[in-house]
Amino acid sequence: MRALVARGPGLPLRVEQVRLPPPGPGELRVRVRAAGVCHSDLSMVNGTLAPAYPLVLGHEAAGVVVEAGAGARVPVGTQVVLNWAPACRACWFCRHDEPWLCAANTAPAQPRGETADGTPLHVTLGLGAFAEEVVVSEAAVVPVPVDLPPERAALLGCAVLTGTGAVRNTARVAAGQSVAVIGLGGVGLSVLTAARAAGATPIVAIDVAEAKRDLALAAGASDFLLPDDLLSKRVRALTEGRGVDHAFECVGRAATIHTAWRLTRRGGAVTVVGMGGRDDPLSLAAADIFHSARTLRSSVYGSSDPDREVPALARQVGDGTLDLAPLISGLVPLDEAPTAFDRLARGEGARWVVTFPD
Numbered sequence: 162m163r164a165l166v167a168r169g170p171g172l173p174l175r176v177e178q179v180r181l182p183p184p185g186p187g188e189l190r191v192r193v194r195a196a197g198v199c200h201s202d203l204s205m206v207n208g209t210l211a212p213a214y215p216l217v218l219g220h221e222a223a224g225v226v227v228e229a230g231a232g233a234r235v236p237v238g239t240q241v242v243l244n245w246a247p248a249c250r251a252c253w254f255c256r257h258d259e260p261w262l263c264a265a266n267t268a269p270a271q272p273r274g275e276t277a278d279g280t281p282l283h284v285t286l287g288l289g290a291f292a293e294e295v296v297v298s299e300a301a302v303v304p305v306p307v308d309l310p311p312e313r314a315a316l317l318g319c320a321v322l323t324g325t326g327a328v329r330n331t332a333r334v335a336a337g338q339s340v341a342v343i344g345l346g347g348v349g350l351s352v353l354t355a356a357r358a359a360g361a362t363p364i365v366a367i368d369v370a371e372a373k374r375d376l377a378l379a380a381g382a383s384d385f386l387l388p389d390d391l392l393s394k395r396v397r398a399l400t401e402g403r404g405v406d407h408a409f410e411c412v413g414r415a416a417t418i419h420t421a422w423r424l425t426r427r428g429g430a431v432t433v434v435g436m437g438g439r440d441d442p443l444s445l446a447a448a449d450i451f452h453s454a455r456t457l458r459s460s461v462y463g464s465s466d467p468d469r470e471v472p473a474l475a476r477q478v479g480d481g482t483l484d485l486a487p488l489i490s491g492l493v494p495l496d497e498a499p500t501a502f503d504r505l506a507r508g509e510g511a512r513w514v515v516t517f518p519d
């Protein structure tokens with residue numbers, strides 16, 4: 162079968178023939194119908210992370226179960242959303258209701274299958290979803306209604322779960338609270354959508370690309386600002402001089418975390434949603450930390466339990482209360498996935514979704 166393979170950091174992405182093992186006990190073979198191009202995939206190839214290669218990219222996807230290994234209970238024909246952080250339900254974190262921190266989920270790349278010439282292959286976050294098929298543990302799928310459009314279902318597996326979870330579970334944004342969101346990729350736009358649904362006001366969207374303005378306003382922002390020297394002043398002007406109750410950093414850089422910190426009011430909260438690199442330290446003055454009384458924390462996978470929350474989000478998409486249309490910039494075939502990565506790297510559009518013919 163065909164898959165999008167990264168051979169090493171900085172090397173061009175290529176669609177290659179690869180082989181996967183048949184599903185073992187408790188595993189499923191899933192025919193992928195749609196897979197979103199997420200910034201974390203870019204982190205797998207631009208040096209931010211150091212996974213093993215060759216590596217099948219992709220971790221935000223939906224597909225249909227086509228074969229079940231021994232003992233697997235999800236029936237063939239079920240549409241599923243892939244979960245890149247399946248909870249073991251046994252470790253300390255899982256037993257303490259924090260399955261997004263499950264101790265069993267650590268490696269960005271896991272060995273699975275081989276390339277056409279027999280080289281051992283790896284898959285991103287246990288999935289490798291830019292591929293015609295994946296073979297995954299049953300714990301790594303969440304069943305959703307079969308009539309949910311696959312390109313929307315796919316986004317529930319990463320951007321939407323992460324963005325809505327950051328707002329609802331991590332920050333617990335309340336109606337009437339003010340919000341700023343820095344970085345308007347798929348996750349940042351999902352944060353805007355969830356903030357609007359929570360009744361936040363104002364909702365200030367911030368991105369270096371002016372082209373994100375219309376996307377931001379469509380997704381739920383009340384205001385769009387470019388991060389110039391006057392950014393703090395402008396945000397304060399929108400919040401009676403205080404700064405926002407909640408700032409969401411959806412970039413994953415110390416500089417933007419620092420910006421989020423400065424935009425937040427005394428006693429407010431900064432939620433870091435972007436996944437940053439190891440060599441990017443953040444510096445805050447001790448006096449500032451004390452005096453500002455702000456909270457700084459991260460939101461891993463939206464502090465969510467995908468087994469519970471993906472079906473809930475799917476219901477909201479189905480009944481129209483969660484509109485994902487503003488998040489999807491376009492659908493592309495697998496052969497055009499490298500182009501979609503280039504667009505993502507340039508900050509063009511929201512989510513590009515790779516779709517596979519039925």
Ligand SMILES: [Zn+2]
Nearest residue numbers: 199201221319
């Ligand atoms: Zn992702």
Ligand SMILES: [Zn+2]
Nearest residue numbers: 249252255263
């Ligand atoms: Zn666990």
